[in-house]
Amino acid sequence: MKKPTTIHDIAKMANVSSATVSRVLSNSSYPVSKELKERIQQIAKESNYIPNMLGKQLKKNSSNTIGVIIPSIVNPFYSSVIFGIEEVARQNNFTVIVCNSLQDPALEDEYLRTIMEKQVKGLIISSISKDKSQLTQLMKLGLNVIAIDQKIDEDNVNQIEFDYHKAGYLATKHLQEKGHERIGYVTSKLDRPSRRSIHQGYMSAMKDAGLKPLVVESQTEEVYNAITEFDTGKQLTQKLLEHSPQPTAIFACNDMMAFGVINELSQRDIQVPEQVSVMGFDGIDVGQMIHPPLTTIKQPDYEMGKMACKMLLDMMQGDDSPMFDVMLQPKLLERKSIRDIRGEGK
Amino acid sequence: MKKPTTIHDIAKMANVSSATVSRVLSNSSYPVSKELKERIQQIAKESNYIPNMLGKQLKKNSSNTIGVIIPSIVNPFYSSVIFGIEEVARQNNFTVIVCNSLQDPALEDEYLRTIMEKQVKGLIISSISKDKSQLTQLMKLGLNVIAIDQKIDEDNVNQIEFDYHKAGYLATKHLQEKGHERIGYVTSKLDRPSRRSIHQGYMSAMKDAGLKPLVVESQTEEVYNAITEFDTGKQLTQKLLEHSPQPTAIFACNDMMAFGVINELSQRDIQVPEQVSVMGFDGIDVGQMIHPPLTTIKQPDYEMGKMACKMLLDMMQGDDSPMFDVMLQPKLLERKSIRDIRGEGK
DNA sequence: TTGTAGGCGTTATCAG
DNA sequence: CTGATAACGCCTACAA
Numbered sequence: 107m108k109k110p111t112t113i114h115d116i117a118k119m120a121n122v123s124s125a126t127v128s129r130v131l132s133n134s135s136y137p138v139s140k141e142l143k144e145r146i147q148q149i150a151k152e153s154n155y156i157p158n159m160l161g162k163q164l165k166k167n168s169s170n171t172i173g174v175i176i177p178s179i180v181n182p183f184y185s186s187v188i189f190g191i192e193e194v195a196r197q198n199n200f201t202v203i204v205c206n207s208l209q210d211p212a213l214e215d216e217y218l219r220t221i222m223e224k225q226v227k228g229l230i231i232s233s234i235s236k237d238k239s240q241l242t243q244l245m246k247l248g249l250n251v252i253a254i255d256q257k258i259d260e261d262n263v264n265q266i267e268f269d270y271h272k273a274g275y276l277a278t279k280h281l282q283e284k285g286h287e288r289i290g291y292v293t294s295k296l297d298r299p300s301r302r303s304i305h306q307g308y309m310s311a312m313k314d315a316g317l318k319p320l321v322v323e324s325q326t327e328e329v330y331n332a333i334t335e336f337d338t339g340k341q342l343t344q345k346l347l348e349h350s351p352q353p354t355a356i357f358a359c360n361d362m363m364a365f366g367v368i369n370e371l372s373q374r375d376i377q378v379p380e381q382v383s384v385m386g387f388d389g390i391d392v393g394q395m396i397h398p399p400l401t402t403i404k405q406p407d408y409e410m411g412k413m414a415c416k417m418l419l420d421m422m423q424g425d426d427s428p429m430f431d432v433m434l435q436p437k438l439l440e441r442k443s444i445r446d447i448r449g450e451g452k
Numbered sequence: 453m454k455k456p457t458t459i460h461d462i463a464k465m466a467n468v469s470s471a472t473v474s475r476v477l478s479n480s481s482y483p484v485s486k487e488l489k490e491r492i493q494q495i496a497k498e499s500n501y502i503p504n505m506l507g508k509q510l511k512k513n514s515s516n517t518i519g520v521i522i523p524s525i526v527n528p529f530y531s532s533v534i535f536g537i538e539e540v541a542r543q544n545n546f547t548v549i550v551c552n553s554l555q556d557p558a559l560e561d562e563y564l565r566t567i568m569e570k571q572v573k574g575l576i577i578s579s580i581s582k583d584k585s586q587l588t589q590l591m592k593l594g595l596n597v598i599a600i601d602q603k604i605d606e607d608n609v610n611q612i613e614f615d616y617h618k619a620g621y622l623a624t625k626h627l628q629e630k631g632h633e634r635i636g637y638v639t640s641k642l643d644r645p646s647r648r649s650i651h652q653g654y655m656s657a658m659k660d661a662g663l664k665p666l667v668v669e670s671q672t673e674e675v676y677n678a679i680t681e682f683d684t685g686k687q688l689t690q691k692l693l694e695h696s697p698q699p700t701a702i703f704a705c706n707d708m709m710a711f712g713v714i715n716e717l718s719q720r721d722i723q724v725p726e727q728v729s730v731m732g733f734d735g736i737d738v739g740q741m742i743h744p745p746l747t748t749i750k751q752p753d754y755e756m757g758k759m760a761c762k763m764l765l766d767m768m769q770g771d772d773s774p775m776f777d778v779m780l781q782p783k784l785l786e787r788k789s790i791r792d793i794r795g796e797g798k
Numbered sequence: 799t800t801g802t803a804g805g806c807g808t809t810a811t812c813a814g
Numbered sequence: 815c816t817g818a819t820a821a822c823g824c825c826t827a828c829a830a
Contacts, residue, residue, distance in 0.1 A: 110593060110823095111602065112595075112822095112824085113823070113825095114823080114824095122800075122801085123800065123802075123822085124801095125800075125801060125802075125803095125825080126799090126800060126825080128802075128824065128825060128826085129800095129825090129826095132824085132825075134825090134826095136799095136826090137799060137800095138799070139630060139799060139800085142799085142800085142825095144514070154589070154593075156565070156568050156569055156593070157569055157824085158510075158571060158822085159569045159570050159571065159822050159823095159824095159825075160509050160510040160513075160570075160571050160822085160824090161510055161517065161806090161822070161823030161824035161825085162823075162824055162825075163806095163824090164504075164506040164507055164510050164807065164808090164822090164823080164824075164825090165805080165806050165823085165824050165825050166824090167506075167508065167824080169808070171549075175471060178535070179525070179531050179534055179535055179538070180528075180531055180532060180535050182526075182531075185526055185528075185531045186526060187524050188525055188550070189524070189525055189526050189552065192525070192550065192552055193552075194550075196551075196562075199566075201549050201570065202549065202550055203517075203547050203549060203550075203812080204534070204538065204548055204549075204550045205538075205542075206535065206538055207541075213521055214803085216542075220545075220547060220830085222502050223502055223503055223504070223505045224505050224547065225504060225506050226804045227506065231817095243500070246454075247456060247500075247502070273502050285821075286567060286810050290630045293823055297519065306657075313829090330739065331758075332737035333737060333740070333743075336740075338742050360648075362738075362741070365738070365741040365742075366552075369741060369743065381490070391679060392680035392711070392742075393706075394679070394682075395678075395682050395708070395711040395712070395715060396711075396719060396741075396742050397742075397743065399713070412811095433817070456807095458807055458808085459804095459808070460799075460807080461809070463830070468810095468816075468817085469816065469817045470807090470808085470817090471809080471810085471816075471817060471818075471819090472815090472816060472817075474807095474808065474809060474810090475809090475816095478808085478809075481811095482815090483815060483816095484815070484816080485815060485816090485818095488815090488816085504806090504807050505807095505808095505809075506806085507806075507807030507808035507809085507822090508807075508809075509808090510806090510807080510808075510822050510824090511807085511808050511809050511810085511821080511822050512808085512809075512822085513822070513823095545802085580829065666799085670821095671812085707808050736804090
């Protein structure tokens with residue numbers, strides 16, 4: 107395991123100065139005679155030269171790296187986002203550092219620190235912590251920030267959000283259009299802006315249609331966990347069914363929960379969608395593999411990742427054309443878990 | 453956006469040399485008087501000093517970063533692995549760079565290159581490319597490598613694998629113990645060692661029990677994609693059902709495919725598990741949310757990530773205690789998709 | 799077109 | 815205990 111070759115080594119071998127080698131090997135526009143250029147490239151190849159980015163980056167004071175802080179990569183929603191980010195990053199010769207904050211503000215801060223130390227100049231974050239003081243301070247030191255999913259109300263932070271309100275509205279509206287009037291909404295704790303927005307979307311749609319809302323909210327705070335969501339879905343369904351008259355449709359705040367809803371209904375021999383319709387939220391793949399395939403709302407997660415990364419790179423290039431926040435629009439994935447009950451006695 | 457403070461700035465403010473500042477701020481064991489130490493720490497804090505790792509790392513020639521190359525982070529199996537890796541990495545002040553190779557050897561090589569350039573000294577890889585020449589060359593240059601999931605037959609590469617063979621055996625055996633004799637195996641293309649091992653496990657178990665194997669293999673090569681697996685499951689089930697007498701149990705090479713199997717059976721009004729039992733493979737969360745909950749084989753993915761990272765860090769510390777390859781053992785998750793048919797006329 | 803030399807921020811060696 | 819000073823690998827005025 108000998109020392110790696112540097113531009114100086116190559117300079118010696120070629121009997122030129124290291125400056126010239128640098129100019130050739132870094133594809134500088136600086137003029138170098140063709141003959142020399144080729145010789146140097148040749149030698150570099152033969153000696154398996156690998157540039158040391160630390161040197162380069164120290165000099166340039168930037169690291170061709172972007173940081174991504176999200177609650178948990180295990181949440182398929184976020185892994186799609188990252189997938190999009192990573193794709194764009196790679197195309198631009200950037201590298202991605204992934205950080206799972208686990209919804210823990212302390213961890214989030216710790217990661218922010220490491221990111222700064224590593225001279226990362228761009229960050230995509232779905233932040234959960236209330237206190238944005240560290241973040242704003244770091245921005246003053248030159249950190250470019252794009253907030254995804256969870257809004258950050260600070261100047262110079264560009265947002266790229268989902269239109270949760272519209273999504274909630276859209277889902278509810280769709281159920282109404284299929285003739286449903288008693289539509290229940292089951293949701294995990296309304297302790298995050300995104301969840302509150304969906305809820306509000308539901309409320310607006312009900313109000314606009316002159317219908318009485320029926321909401322059941324879970325009180326347990328939890329870190330993302332598929333099974334928990336599922337169980338919550340079951341429990342909330344139980345509660346919901348205590349109401350009389352029973353709803354003809356149930357809208358769940360995420361797909362896992364919708365699975366729970368369907369499961370609970372089946373266990374009580376209530377047919378979906380014959381007796382009760384179910385609307386999900388998220389559009390995860392398995393939704394189309396269950397029975398009945400789940401009608402749901404799809405948020406463009408992968409696209410969010412790509413767009414976030416593009417915006418971030420623009421921002422870092424000091425592209426001073428003004429930036430705008432983006433609100434990504436939801437899409438209805440119509441499958442088979444909702445029944446059209448128009449024109450029926452019910 | 454002014455220049456960041458360096459140890460020199462702090463040195464000036466404290467009227468000491470930058471050497472002393474370095475010794476204090478890097479927690480060196482080098483003796484510094486208590487009084488000075490405190491003063492420097494104080495000033496560092498007041499001036500919001502953030503160390504520049506590029507400088508440090510250039511000097512030390514290492515980057516406190518590990519690289520992870522996997523086919524795709526969208527595959528929940530790999531996102532669990534990464535989750536485990538990231539956790540251990542963080543605890544040891546390491547940072548993780550994630551690379552999606554998309555099963556493309558060219559991309560894999562590209563990533564390897566960037567990783568080396570960034571002076572990353574440790575790599576965890578699930579490699580898909582046949583040609584390991586670049587990898588071995590990089591190892592000579594000091595790259596520490598742990599291979600996960602996909603075996604790499606090179607010296608100095610430590611393996612941490614799943615026991616796919618045993619897993620396949622275990623699954624088949626379980627079906628047999630429930631009285632099944634005509635057990636079909638549906639699998640995606642047997643073009644990877646892992647898949648071949650499961651298949652062989654199945655074959656051994658059938659042979660040991662004196663039963664005739666019944667295998668249907670997909671011929672399409674594909675990148676990981678949940679829906680594709682599902683559809684493949686459906687198609688292969690169709691084929692399988694053409695055989696007579698029909699199997700009483702179907703074992704699928706992954707859970708998504710098992711979902712497809714179940715779906716196809718339901719569509720043909722074949723009850724699971726009453727008429728045909730189904731065994732999955734992977735243990736993804738949603739398996740317990742479908743109907744019937746899927747009996748399956750769980751590979752310890754998260755643990756694999758943790759272990760891989762621990763081993764890698766040991767390796768990088770030049771811990772010269774000999775390393776051993778690890779074979780992680782599968783576990784049967786018994787749920788409701790398999791029926792006990794012992795003592796029946798069938 | 800090429801070379802020289804200084805510096806990016808940090809640590810380590812060697813004197814004081 | 816503290817301080818100069820020389821690296822680490824690369825880039826870039828500036829000079830030739």
